[in-house]
Structures are given as structure tokens and as C-alpha cells.
Amino acid sequence: MSSVWGKNIKVSVFGESHGNGIGVVIDGFPAGLAYNEEEILAYMKRRAPGGRFATKRSEPDIPRVLSGIFGGYTTGAPICAVIENTSQRSSDYDLTVPRPSHADLPAVLKYSGFADLRGGGHYSGRLTAPLVFAGALAVTALKNKGIHVGAHLSSVGDDDYGCFDPMKVDAELLERMKEKELPIIDTGAWERFADKIETVRKDGDSVGGIIECAVVGVPVGEGGHMFESVEGRLASILFGISGIKGVEFGRGFDISRGLGSEMNDGYASCEDRIVPISNNCGGIAGGMTTGAPIVFRVAMKPTPSIAKEQDSVNIHTGENVKLNIGGRHDPCIALRAVPVVECAAALAIFDILLDPPAVIE
Amino acid sequence: MSSVWGKNIKVSVFGESHGNGIGVVIDGFPAGLAYNEEEILAYMKRRAPGGRFATKRSEPDIPRVLSGIFGGYTTGAPICAVIENTSQRSSDYDLTVPRPSHADLPAVLKYSGFADLRGGGHYSGRLTAPLVFAGALAVTALKNKGIHVGAHLSSVGDDDYGCFDPMKVDAELLERMKEKELPIIDTGAWERFADKIETVRKDGDSVGGIIECAVVGVPVGEGGHMFESVEGRLASILFGISGIKGVEFGRGFDISRGLGSEMNDGYASCEDRIVPISNNCGGIAGGMTTGAPIVFRVAMKPTPSIAKEQDSVNIHTGENVKLNIGGRHDPCIALRAVPVVECAAALAIFDILLDPPAVIE
Amino acid sequence: MSSVWGKNIKVSVFGESHGNGIGVVIDGFPAGLAYNEEEILAYMKRRAPGGRFATKRSEPDIPRVLSGIFGGYTTGAPICAVIENTSQRSSDYDLTVPRPSHADLPAVLKYSGFADLRGGGHYSGRLTAPLVFAGALAVTALKNKGIHVGAHLSSVGDDDYGCFDPMKVDAELLERMKEKELPIIDTGAWERFADKIETVRKDGDSVGGIIECAVVGVPVGEGGHMFESVEGRLASILFGISGIKGVEFGRGFDISRGLGSEMNDGYASCEDRIVPISNNCGGIAGGMTTGAPIVFRVAMKPTPSIAKEQDSVNIHTGENVKLNIGGRHDPCIALRAVPVVECAAALAIFDILLDPPAVIE
């Protein structure tokens, strides 16, 4: 279903950028999780616009919980959170010139003009806000089990800020990243990043980036056969994030460039357990967790809204036109996508952990 | 569900490498498709072992249709095809030393020793055979609608054999690739490929590769919101193919390295239609098809079974051991995965095209 | 999923009786349906409390649409409607004595005390209000296709008010029923009904009833194999309505009491079509529609909340206690369930009609 995700939980996202409100229903979330509003608002703030490196638009995205939380705990009933759209815009709207690399053109054709595409409508990156609400619940639930999810900006454009060490990444590092205004590993790169953003912004342009995410503490043997692989389930939610064009696990595309003898992850005995001695596979073999950190990267395209002149067509007249998109846009949407990727990953891992037992009880 | 995939059709794969048989049930496949056994066998042959560059093992994988085909056409009832495992092995089997980067270790732990892991069991690449059967039906159905799916080996190890031109790739090229023993674009690279395979084989090693796939002829506006994106649905089946560690659409990870002004796909008017003037997004914007060819690449890891000595552990004694895997293995499983990727893609696109109408009728 | 229903559309209901709000997200509803607020409010009013025969509680259940409707039409994006709970109650609540035949006891045990059970919580009949919102959209959409859904109160307690003639029930009759304060066929029974309700109310008791529903205008051949039968899909949503304990199609349980020669529905030729000459099967054979009216009945239990003294247990002390439930309750909840059954049926039929084509196009 279009905006419904999950097997054991069902996350149903709704809303349009300029409609009355956006939100999410999370069905099947177990009862008994202490609702940590502070942690959830902190997550939402990381995603929200307004930071130094992001768009200056201000959206005080405060979710209002309508159901599913009672007395400070999840109740087991569906959780609904709504974010009102405070700045209502006119309902007069007519998509005349589709913006390149946005959903505009396919959406207007697919829905024969009925889609509400103001500000991107349901395709807007703004719809990641309710996903973050849902994901932050999963982050909290996982943390209670000793499982930590975290991400960082691994590169922006052609500038590389480093990757996690897939054998050593740990909860401490992942949590530390969340405290940073700029979640990058190479702290010396801070200035390079600021310069790049400033340049891009001045040019009215945008730039893409790669987000790397890790999940540590997941027991061995989670996930499953074929289409229940950890990879497939993570990818199925990650590609729901607007702008993601690639997902790779472990050494990913690089693994295809190597030999089996280089890329295989052997085993060694360690304190009564059998543990991988390398982690080229991103913590997943045969679709199941190996006990090593789960590590993956996603490629985020440059924000498609740019101030530079672009080629498009007037859909009413069919004439080729030059399009100039006004307003303030994120020079690098990948930065704001970092917590979104974490949240999507947390939902996927949480859903996987709710799978029925593999062995009959 | 572990080995069940699809929204409008349900593809349910079963079987273990050394069990009685493997096969697939395809539920929800519409009636009225002429059953082209020849085309299906041709697909299965491309995947089968025994070619010049593949393992010398011989598996005459002839599917036997049990249901769902009658009088030469699909009937609308579930289609079941079974491939008998002719060479039955002993049922005595005890996994003692898990093979690195195989499912062995997580599976034996997950299933408390109950999993049938002989030859990889249900995790074996052999299970792609029924997926090819199902996919070949979808390939035929799509072809009847003027939609062509094809793939090629884009690189092996660090050797690059070229990519599709995402604006020009067409049915003719895609079909031509299927006729080739070695589906690569750069015909001059044939010898380089043969040399590499020979070297790797002699070394008892294996090598990874990248498969690029294109789908041409899909109308604009297919796919959908968030989790029904074309990317997400393709990825959800592709990661079900054993060994795939990365999926990228259009320029994929490279798109993250560029600017919006370079990567956005503008539009121009063309014979009463509005068409993209570039195709960096792989034919998908906002999760929907743009009308340009759908292009994606998958990263396939090196065959994990290699003859070289590897580190592992005896799971009974806990002792570190050196493992030597005998038998004949594919030096580059990516080659045999080319038709599998095509078939998975065809199933995903076929399933997408079966979505309910976007506008009420 | 607990409160998510549907195959082609996904209806996700949320909220608790005394929480902040209740509502529904309808995902996958096609674009282009004119949003008829008046018709929807009329449906909701039929279900709402406050009528002559219902509880005197007043709930001005006005849904607020947050998304998915724009410019007077559905947009194809998820539709969310919220009904605020205006009369907020204290969050102090402790379930001490479970009410017989309510969800109280199993819910408090299942959710270890975390469930919000104030006023029945998510199990309250109040949750049928968002279902009616969703269903009323489907009713409108079906009507546009010439398909009409309607229901009546077929019996209350041991008093029988007549059934539809399964061969003759038509749109006109179904729509006429919706105009009535008391939707019964035998207009002479109005007074008997009023007397019964009055008696039951005075006694502090409640009474069950049977609702009969028909859908006319559905083409032949809708529905499908085995678990996609029209019966199964209708039942799967109908049993989601609190209080329904039985569902039967056509002559239902009576069909089991007859002979094949009496119950089989033969065919005759009629204006180039082949039509059933009787309709004992409720318009469904082999799980598919026959073209005759779909007719089914549901058994609704008496409102479990009664003023009479009942046996229960103090769950904290374990002592047997006599329970007296105060407040004003519906003497016959079946009456208010009539539009709910219609709406559930409309959703099921609408979902069935969105199935992919049975024959390849």
C-alpha cells in the first residue's frame, strides 16, 4: 500500500505539505513502552528545518498524540500523531510547470490532475516528519533492548568525511553523533562542509550526499529467508524516503569489485561464541544478522528544488519554458535526512525483531 | 513472509538445495497469457549451471507445471511449477563448520539446528531457479504489452564493461543481450572477462560483479507514494536474490556526488508529450515512472564458496579451524545472476502494473 | 494488523473512547471521487447516539479531514479524518471490575494493564464512527457505478420484521431504508419495536438483533478463489464490528437445513444474459458474485452494558462482586449498527472491485 509500511507493525503516513495536517498511525506497536516525549521531540528537531545548514523556513513540528499513549505508556492500540500545518495556503492551485526531478509530472498525469501537489503534496520531504515520530518510538524501544541505531553524513558531493569502522562502531559513537549539529566523523571536515554548503547556497544550487547508518546490538539470526532478508526489509522502507536513489550493505558496491578471498567474513571463537572476524557483509549473511554491526549506506540525491534556471514545459500550452523556483531550499537535504534514515532503520529492525519465533515453542 | 513476495501477485518459493524438489507458486497471475514454454526454458537455461564460464555441475532444471496452465494459457488459478532434485543425497548431515559469508552460521543458530542446510538448503542460489520460472512468465506478459526487460554484466571485479545509455537503451538492445553467452556491452572485453574468470578459477577464488538492468516501455506514472515507490518494490525483490548487497537507481551513488543543476532531469515538449531530457534518476521520480527507461544496478558479491583456505570454527568443539570447501563453484556468480535480476525486475514491474487504477473509474 | 483492514485499500482505524480523538486513515483510495460531505455526515448521523431509540448521550461526531481531499475531490493520497473527543475525562483510571461480555478482562490481561480501557478504549463501539466515515466514501463511490448498499433491522430479540426478497431487492428500496428513523421493512411493526425498546430500557436490560444487508448492481464474477471469496472478505471486516457474533450469506444457516434440489440456484436465459432463477446463495457462488443481489445477515449481540446487577470479580482482591453499570446505554445497539454494517460492506465491495483484472490486458 502506498504509504503503509511494515509486517508486524503497520506504519501509515498521511498528509500533504500544504494540507490541514500530516501525521502517522502506528498499528501493532506493543504496549508498555514508556513514552519519552523529550527524546521524540529531539529526533524531530534534528530533522526539522531551520538549522544553520538547512533551509531557513520555520516549521514548529510539534506532534500531537491522539491515541495509543495513556498514562505515559504505549497501550497496544494504534498510536496516532498529528502535526498541524499552521501556515495554511490558498486552495487555489494549478500545477502549470512541473519541476524537474520532482514528483510533479508523473503525479499530475497519474492522478489526472486530482493530486494536491502544493509544495510537493504527499510527495514532499515534509512527510518524513511523521516517519521520524514513528521511528523515534522504535529507537527508544530498541535502546531499551540494548540496540542502538545511529547515522552520519559520510560524504557530500565529492567530499568524503569518513565511514564507520564496521567492526568497531558502537553505541557510544552512535549516540555521540546524535548530539552533533553536523553529524560527521571527521571533525576536521566541519569547515569544508560549511564552505561547500555556503558555495552551493550562493549558487542557487544543491548537492547530494551519502548517509551511513549502523545498528549495533542486534542478536545473531534475525531476519530471514529470501524476501524477509534484513537487506530487503530495510531497503523497502528506506526507498520510501524521498530522494534516496541507492542502498548498499556492508561494502556494498565495492564488494562486487573484490575477490571472495578478500570479501568473505571468516569466523573465530570468542568467549564461547562464534563471531565474524571481519564485516564486509554489513552484519548480514544469508539475509540474517551475523551479530556484527549492521552497516549500510544510502545515496541521497541533491535537493531537486534549486534556484538555477531549469528546462521544463508548460503542461497546458505544451511550450518549452525556463523555470525558476523561488523560495528557500535546503542546499543539502542529505544532512536533514540523517535522522530520517535512522528512524526508518529503527522501524525496520524493530519490525524484524517482532517476527514470530523461528523455532516452535 | 519469508519466501513470499508481491502485492498483487504472490510469488511463493519453496525447496532446499538437496531436498526432494524446489519450486514456486504464483498466485494472482491473470488468466489468458499464452504459456511460452520455450521462452521460459530459455530463461532457465541462461541461469542454469554448466556454461563455459560457470560451474561444471549439471542440473537439468526442467520445471514441471502442476497447475494454473491449461490448454496453453494461464487460467487465473495459482500456477505451481516444481523442479525435482534428481540427485538425492543422504539425509545424514551435520553442519560442523559454517562456511564464511554463507547463511550457515546464522541459520543454524536461528533454527536451533533444525534447518536443512545441505548445499545451502533454502538459502542456496539454486532457489533462484523457481524465481526465474515465475519471472519468465512476467517477462512474456510484459513483452506482450511492449515492455522489455534486459540486463547485462556491467563490471566484474575492477573491470568495467560499460553501462547502458539511460536515454537510448531500447528493446532491441535488451533482447540482443539475451542471445549472448556473455551479456556484456563492450564486446571487446570478452577476452578480458575470460581471462579474469580463468585466473580466478585457477586460484580457487571468486569475484564479484555489477549487473545493470533496464526496463523500457513502462508508461509514465506507474508506482506510487512512499513505500509503493518503484525503487522500493524493485529493491524488495532484488534483495531476495542471494548475494546482492547493493541496489542503485539511475546514477545512484554517483548522483549523491553531484549538484542539483547537474543531476536534475529537465523536461521538453516532444510530439504532444512532455519527456525528460536526461535520465539521471533511472526513469523514476517521486517513486513513479517518468516514461524514460528504468535503469538500475545491483552489486553482487563474489561467490562465497571458494577453494582457498578460510577461517572458521567447529561449532561442536568451539575450536578455530581452517576450512577448505571442495566441489566446483562458480567463479563469478554475477554472470548467472543476470537473468535472475531480469526476472525479479519483471515480476516487480508486472506487479506494479497490476495496481488498482489511480483515478476512480 | 489489528485495526488495519483491506487488500487494495488499507483502512486504519485509531483512537480510544476517552482519548484525544478517534479517526481513520484510508490509504490507496483512488483520486477523483467528488467529496460529498453532506452524504458522509448523513451516514455518521445515522450511527450517532441521540435518536429516539438510542442512548441519550450526545456526541457531535464531526469528522475533520486532514488530508487526501483537495478542491472537492479525493486526491489519491491517504485520506485522514479525525473526530476530536470533546468531553475529555480524567486520565486517572483503574479497571477494577471487568464488565461481563466486554473486552475489559481479556484486554487488561493481554496488555498487562497498559491498555486504555476508559469507556471501552479502542474496543468501544465508538470506533465504528471512523469506520462509517471511510465506508460512506465507499458508498458514494459505489453509487457512482450504479451499485447500492443498504441494510435494515431484520429482527430484534424474538420479533421478526421481515427480510429482503433476495431476487427483488433493488436500489430504490435500499435507499428508502436510509431515510427512515427506524429501518425496518414491516412498517406495521414500528410500534412493536418501540414497545420492546421501552420495556428493555425500563428493565435496565438490552436486546440483540439481526441486520440484513444487500448490495445490488455488482457485476458477475467479482471476488475470487478460496480466501478471496466475497464471503470471506465481507466477513473479515464485519467481524471487526464490535458485537457481531454471526454472519450468513443468502439463506445461510437455513441452507444447511435443505436439500440440494431446493437450494441450488438454477439459471435461465434473459436478454442475452444468463441469470440465476433463484438466489438462495446470497448472490455468491464459488466465492464470486453471480449477478443477483448480494444478501447477508449479521447477528448482533445485546449491548453488554446493562443496568441490571451482574456477576464479576474485583481483579485486585480476587473477590466475587456484584456489578452495577451506571450511565445511559443503548437498549438495542443493533439499530445503530445498521449504517455501520452498510459501511463495512461498502468498503469490502469497493476493495473487491479494485482487484486486478482477472484476464491479462
Next chain:
Amino acid sequence: MSSVWGKNIKVSVFGESHGNGIGVVIDGFPAGLAYNEEEILAYMKRRAPGGRFATKRSEPDIPRVLSGIFGGYTTGAPICAVIENTSQRSSDYDLTVPRPSHADLPAVLKYSGFADLRGGGHYSGRLTAPLVFAGALAVTALKNKGIHVGAHLSSVGDDDYGCFDPMKVDAELLERMKEKELPIIDTGAWERFADKIETVRKDGDSVGGIIECAVVGVPVGEGGHMFESVEGRLASILFGISGIKGVEFGRGFDISRGLGSEMNDGYASCEDRIVPISNNCGGIAGGMTTGAPIVFRVAMKPTPSIAKEQDSVNIHTGENVKLNIGGRHDPCIALRAVPVVECAAALAIFDILLDPPAVIE
């Protein structure tokens, strides 16, 4: 999906009555269940034709397990079982005169003549054989947890053979019923039943019946909100059994004829537990189990194949014709459906028990 059922397990049934074979894939069945072939064959034998009261046709329905069982235990991988159709019929077949109350007419129209309807095709009652295979696995798994499923023939035509006492029905009684050639409670009714069958058979007619099923030993609090109710999930699989036209829980339709004060199930304290003191609700309140026996009844229509002359139409010429169906048919298919209902119920209950935990762990 048409012939796929389940949430945590996926049961995918395939095959046509006169095709190459029929069977089932059960995906997601946990590992570690000892495969009790004898028990499974016993179940299949109860359903198979050939008994004293059934059709004399002989089908030695021996399932062949292709996958998912290894070393005597389920492996956690998909289980596939195939029943070969030994008596192959001609592939020349043309449906000319649709049989009343069969799937023939809607199926031939729905599938534009492509459906394989020989012997009923995929709609044949024969397809309950693979369902019994799957269900017998669930029966065994439940028994290991102390949960017993059993059923009996509660009435045939207008002759009533008694019902379970919903407070007293127990494992011993349920298992005893399975040993009987004629599973009825009122042993004195044996002769009446035999006479009725004989009369019906001689008349070339058929007769319907009611099957009552109970499940004992299910803990309190299983099932869930709205559409995850025990009633809804049982009904969704039961209506997949060809010929079932009604399902009622507890006192079912009778509950609608009573008062709340008569029908509510109060509670009493009993050995530290709170237990219902009556069981009018069939062991289910608020969609969840109460701890009392789950009791439901299904109405099975008379076998639609009868030897008496019936009205139909030649679909090629459009002429009204008199149809005489030859062959040997079951005078009362409800008898053979008893184990099918048990198996469907066992699958539903097993699936429910695999739900994720309601409270976070």
C-alpha cells in the same frame, strides 16, 4: 490473494481437480515440529472420499513432501506438499452448461473462458485436501501446547444431533470425535443419519449440514483489536472452504434473540484466576479469547452436484436446457467437511498464537 491465507504463516493452496496435481506451500511455519506423518494421513483419510456415507470415488490422496521437513522435523523453510492427480483426464474440455450453485458460470465469465473448470477446477472441494495437510500440521503443533481442536456434525438437514456444552467441552471429547466414522454427539442418531443419507442418495439429491467446532486450551487474551479479532480471522479462512455459507460464534444468531441479562457472560473467581461463568460468546469477547472454549458453527450447503434434473442454459447457444449431472457425488458434503473445518480452525488459531507479543519485552 486468492488462495493465500494467513498473517504470520502463509498458506498457499494450488491445483485443479483434473490437473497434474494439487498441493500447498506453508511459509513461515516454525522449525522444530516433529513431523507426524501418521497423524497427517489420518486427517487426510477422514476428509478423503470413499467412506460408507460419502462418494464412492477413490482418491488415494497421499501427499508427497517436497520441502521444509528434514530429519523428521520442520526446518523453518517453506513446506511444500504435493498430491499428484493420478487419474489424468483429457485436456479437451468445454464448459457448455454451467452447473447450478457451482463456480462454473461466474468463473467462466470472470476468466473469459481461460479457467480450467474440469471437475470444478481450482474451485473443487478437492482443494480442501492440501488445506487439511497444512491444518493437520497446525493441529499437531497446537496439541503439543495442550490445545485441542475438534468438530462434529451438529445437524443434517432438519435433523439435530446435539451441540457441545460450551462450558464443558474438553480435549477428551474432541479427540474421541476424531475416532468415529460418524462424528456426532447423539450416538442414538446414527441410524437416523444413515437413513437420511440413504434416502437422499436414492433420490439423487443432497442435503446440507451444520458443523460445530471447538478449540480448548487457548490462553486468555489471544486475538486482538477490530480486524484481528479471533472471529474475523477464523471466518476469513472458514469462508475459503467451498460450500460454507454461514459462521457463528458462541450462541451466534441465537444471541441476537436474547437479552443482555441472559447473554452476558459474568465472571467468578476460581483458583486465583477470573473465569467466565457462562460461555454464550463462544470463548471470545472484544475479539479476544476469554479462556473458555472457543466454539463456533458453520453452515454447509447441500452438495450442489445432484442427479436430479436442473435448470441451466447452454452458454454457447443461450438456450434454456435441462441439466442432468452424472457421476457419484457426496449426498452430504458436510460430513467430509468436519476435518476440513478443524484444520482451518487449527491454522487460524496457530496463526493467532504466532502474533507478536502484546507487551514490549
